[in-house]
Amino acid sequence: xxxxxxxxxxxxxxxxxxxxxxxxxxxxxxxxxxxxxxxxxxxxxxxxxxxxxxxxxxxxxxxxxxxxxxxxxxxxxxxxxxxxxxxxxxxxxxxxxxxxxxxxxxxxxxxxxxxxxxxxxxxxxxxxxxxxxxxxxxxxxxxxxxxxxxxxxxxxxxxxxxxxxxxxxxxxxxxxxxxxxxxxxxxxxxxxxxxxxxxxxxxxxxxxxxxxxxxxxxxxxxxxxxxxxxxxxxxxxxxxxxxxxxxxxxxxxxxxxxxxxxxxxxxxxxxxxxxxxxxxxxxxxxxxxxxxxxxxxxxxxxxxxxxxxxxxxxxxxxxxxxxxxxxxxxxxxxxxxxxxxxxxxxxxxxxxxxxxxxxxxxxxxxxxxxxxxxxxxxxxxxxxxxxxxxxxxxxxxxxxxxxxxxxxxxxxxxxxxxxxxxxxxxxxxxxxxxxxxxxxxxxxxxxxxxxxxxxxxxxx
RNA sequence: GGCGCGGUGGCAGAGAGGCUAUGCAGCGGAUUGCAACUCCGUGUACACCAGUUCGACUCUGGUCCGUGCCUCCA
Numbered sequence: 242x243x244x245x246x247x248x249x250x251x252x253x254x255x256x257x258x259x260x261x262x263x264x265x266x267x268x269x270x271x272x273x274x275x276x277x278x279x280x281x282x283x284x285x286x287x288x289x290x291x292x293x294x295x296x297x298x299x300x301x302x303x304x305x306x307x308x309x310x311x312x313x314x315x316x317x318x319x320x321x322x323x324x325x326x327x328x329x330x331x332x333x334x335x336x337x338x339x340x341x342x343x344x345x346x347x348x349x350x351x352x353x354x355x356x357x358x359x360x361x362x363x364x365x366x367x368x369x370x371x372x373x374x375x376x377x378x379x380x381x382x383x384x385x386x387x388x389x390x391x392x393x394x395x396x397x398x399x400x401x402x403x404x405x406x407x408x409x410x411x412x413x414x415x416x417x418x419x420x421x422x423x424x425x426x427x428x429x430x431x432x433x434x435x436x437x438x439x440x441x442x443x444x445x446x447x448x449x450x451x452x453x454x455x456x457x458x459x460x461x462x463x464x465x466x467x468x469x470x471x472x473x474x475x476x477x478x479x480x481x482x483x484x485x486x487x488x489x490x491x492x493x494x495x496x497x498x499x500x501x502x503x504x505x506x507x508x509x510x511x512x513x514x515x516x517x518x519x520x521x522x523x524x525x526x527x528x529x530x531x532x533x534x535x536x537x538x539x540x541x542x543x544x545x546x547x548x549x550x551x552x553x554x555x556x557x558x559x560x561x562x563x564x565x566x567x568x569x570x571x572x573x574x575x576x577x578x579x580x581x582x583x584x585x586x587x588x589x590x591x592x593x594x595x596x597x598x599x600x601x602x603x604x605x606x607x608x609x610x611x612x613x614x615x616x617x618x619x620x621x622x623x624x625x626x627x628x629x630x631x632x633x634x635x636x637x638x639x640x641x642x643x644x645x646x647x648x649x650x651x652x653x654x655x656x657x658x659x660x661x662x663x664x665x666x667x668x669x670x671x672x673x674x675x676x677x678x679x680x681x682x683x684x685x686x687x688x689x690x691x692x693x694x695x696x697x698x699x700x701x
Numbered sequence: 702g703g704c705g706c707g708g709u710g711g712c713a714g715a716g717a718g719g720c721u722a723u724g725c726a727g728c729g730g731a732u733u734g735c736a737a738c739u740c741c742g743u744g745u746a747c748a749c750c751a752g753u754u755c756g757a758c759u760c761u762g763g764u765c766c767g768u769g770c771c772u773c774c775a
Contacts, residue, residue, distance in 0.1 A: 253705090272775090273775075279775085280775085282775050283775050284775085285775065286775045287775085289775095316773070316774095398704080398705090398770075398771080399704060399705075400703070400704055400770090400771065421772085423772070447772090447773095468775065469774080470705095470706095470769075471770070471774055471775065472775070473770075474704095474770065474772075475771090475772045476772090479772085503775090504775070506768095506769075507775085508768080512768080513768080513769065513774090515774050515775085516773080517773055517774060542713070542714070542724090543714070543715095544714085544715075546706090547706090547707080548768075552713090554712075554713080554725090555712095555713065557725085558712085558713060558724070558725050558726095559724095561724075561725060562724055565724080565725095568738085568739085591715090597715075599713095599715050599722095599723080599724095600714095600722080600723085602715095602723075603714090603715070603723035604722095604723090606723065606724070607722090667734080672734055672735070675734085675735090676735075679735095679736080688737065689736090689737070689738095690736095690737055690738045691738085699738095
């Protein structure tokens, strides 16, 4: 069986994946902060880690994939103040929309989807531990992580402290002992969300929730920690600092998570898509206009660490590629899949090579072509199995291609009538009439195919 | 300023020290009344300049260009 290799941000290289416990793989990916709709960049992360967890599941007997919802954050508070909706309403609304949109993209729900606000006691306990270990200090109702107490700080993002402080746009609050210190806990006013704590009523800082939830649901150290590339600094760097200083080895950054996997950005016109730039394309809008599977393939068409430029053209191409695959599947409709066939090695090799989805898709296309040529039961099963891991080809080919229409968006009776008229015209060599009918059908959004067994129609 | 990533055929996008993915589009052909569907065939592409090598698109150094991070960000 192929050996999984992953690019580990911690070591900046591709390396063999050596599980901490081969009988149980544990993976955590930073999920969304729910104050607005997810954009396609957020979706990329969800799709990438969905595929990664699928790959792990085919390789190992047990996998626990945790991806959180952050439902306490200053941006949520700001959204609440702006819209007048309560925090609970906002976070529930956008968490539900996020999950629904991701489901449309074929993303399976993570095994565990913890919410930050369900883990305040865990965070407080973690902070207390850091204070006890002299890695954090309370000041002015805040608790701050003492960065100089952790000399290994900066190892993930590869920056040393002296360099980054010079010229960095760090606002140094008066209560900070060191400019790089970051907030673990901060005071809340009466109209902000607040929890009682040893340091007064307040709320957690941005990074502590992931440290607390990962430890709670996976235990330390765990195998893989993931997220978008922009989380590397400061979010993941700070998670490592908190977790290593509280529970792990202060010399060993991998004592929190062994492998760090970061997906690249989705860009628009070559520029990063981000909420702050305002050039976002929302997953929620895209799923209205395109099949989720098409969007998913578009995201998988580039290697996960490469930037991906989001264009209508790329969506069209994915759609056509899926059409081809479904067409191939339709061409082996009469073949009974041989479910004892092994997972296709060419696809697995590609996926095991640092999740090379473009290569895996190419391998899948080759398999599909071969399956049609050979009408092989084993190949058919392999296509379906590969599709499943990629989260593709889960639909009925007839329906995908429009040969079977389950809704009443077309008038089948009328189409059949017109086709009958056309067949008659053709029999009489009345091709003018025949073409006229075809034009009429085209105008109705119906394409026709003349085959030896008669004329087929499909919705386009 | 510091750290990082990338420049591959018309487009998208893998890959690799010599065996030149894949998809889409284009072109030619088969099939068709004409189409559509399908099938077959078809493209000396690796930013630039040096170097290493028998041989580099792939390694090394430099140049140019693009882009990302440096406490809002997937």
